[in-house]
Amino acid sequence: MLNDFLILMKQELVITIIIFILLFIKIGSKDWKNESLLKLINVLLLLNVVFSFIGNQEGVLFNEMFRTNDLISLEKGILSLGTLIISLSSYSWLQNHKHVAEFYMLLLSTLLGMFLMISGGHLIMFYLGLELSTIPLAAIANFDLDKRKSSEAAFKLIISSAFSSGLLLFGISLVYGTTGTLLFSELAQTLTGTPIQIFAFILLFAGFAFKISVVPFHLWTADVYEGAPVAVTSYLSVISKGAVLFVFVSVLYGAFKPLATTWYNMLFILSVLTIIVGNLFAIRQNNLKRFLAFSSIAQVGFILIGVSGSSQTGTASVIYFILVYIFSNLAAFGVISFISAVTGKETIDDYKALYKTNPFLSWVITIALFSLAGVPPTAGFFGKYFLLMAGTGIAGSKGLIIWIIIAALNLVISFYYYLRVVKAIFMDANETPIQKLSVPFLPKLAMIICVAGIVLTGLFSFIYEYIFSLSNGF
């Protein structure tokens, strides 16, 4: 029992240990310099990434409340990697912050919550993981302590997540009332699709939709993304969204398999709405953080197409796309985070003629935007391609062609607004461009990892094939 516990919950335990190391550092009498503390933390996070990729086993603990297998371990590894990249790229911001240890304690608590949520085989564990991954996040959204917008972001995040948790809990209690169980494995057998169960499922779905900001549950997104510190924004838009999507796929394909027609139709309507609204609003944004907020809404719409595939390709394409999305979005956010920490400039107009002064940063953000738009040969193209392929359901042959056509048309629209930023950087004239900035080592490393990820995950097919071999549909 103890051995099983140590091996199967290894990833959670490592994170818990890091949290407690930071706690002891904070309450200890020694005064740490921010630089040395950040270096220590980054080494610990690197160790965490290494640990999460080696020596994973399959198994079930605590009477199915916790389960793990190769796919789940891989998902956790992807999230750990993303957290490391964010930590590296927010170095410039944290260097002058007076609560570095607390920042990481809260950040890692949310990561722990996501791990528990992904591994949870029980709706209670899922719910607790979800709370553990949002409440601390609201606290760190407030970490630009002297900015009002940051407090506003934190407040909006906590209120909207409390509301969505309310819906989710109501849904869970109806599920429990009608089936008498909360275990995913038993739910898959006892759900019959009576109207009350469908209603309960809709409530649960709304809870999910809030977290991944699907239209019409997206209203908090832009304000929170704009107000929160960039490190937190990138974490919200990539890691926490990714984690919820991983769970979403496994819950839909596992516990709510009996309601497949219901959620297929819901996914259709919501994804079309999400793509269109996300795109239209992204066109008119001038603040880059708001711009990326709406672009991430639109991306989620595309991910939902992949989710609807309900086949092995469906699972694999979603995980692969999230991996690619982590690299591309974090590269873009890395550049924005660095420039915002040094100069405080965040609008597209400020970025005009960036290429003249900062060619390296310009190339990083350009490659990232190409990947987000889905221009070959970046990995973003393959990611979107696999998602649409899963959506057409070549294997199951039940895809709606109209859906794919709408998505493809919206891909074209999205080219416009992504390339608008690229045009501003390379072609527009600007009398007061951002001055020449020297990028410190760690943020530069993060950007290089991201760019390498964008290019290589697209070019090496074994990454997708490996994910595909671990995935399962139904």
Place this chain on the structure above:
Amino acid sequence: MSASVIIFYCIAAFILLTGIAAVTSRKIFRSAIALLFSLTGIAGLYFWMDVNFIAAVQIIVYVGGIVVLIIFSIFLTQKSGEEMPKPLVSRVLFSLLAVLSGLGLIYRLISEYGFNNISKQPFNVEVSEIGTQMLSTTEHGYVLPFEAVSMLLLAAMIGCIVIALKASPNPSKGEA
């Protein structure tokens, strides 16, 4: 209609009426007091169901803890004597509409399902049993959620401390 059912409807009506008072009162302090009664009514419902421990927890946590917290924060932040502005008529109409359609939907769903096919097996509600299950790792053991909650509380405390420290212009050493 047996006495038990009549008592149930009395408690339910009490909860509903105080709940309505909580959302319609224009003085925020009165809303808090009405909420207090509504939560006490829910504790009464638990007593009616013979789950004494849950009822006690409901009173200690919600009535004793949360409502007191709410009242504290009202006193600290609001002018509790002042009346809030009258809501717009259109807003009242639409919220009434939403409430009625919600009621209709839930009523329809529940009456259609009937909840007749749920097994009526007796369940053990002794405090010792609840305590053992809470910390056991075997069948129906809830030790993992329990630990997850403890991490959540730790994180919430750290977050609160950092945000609350914000006001001090020159932070002293050893602040955590």
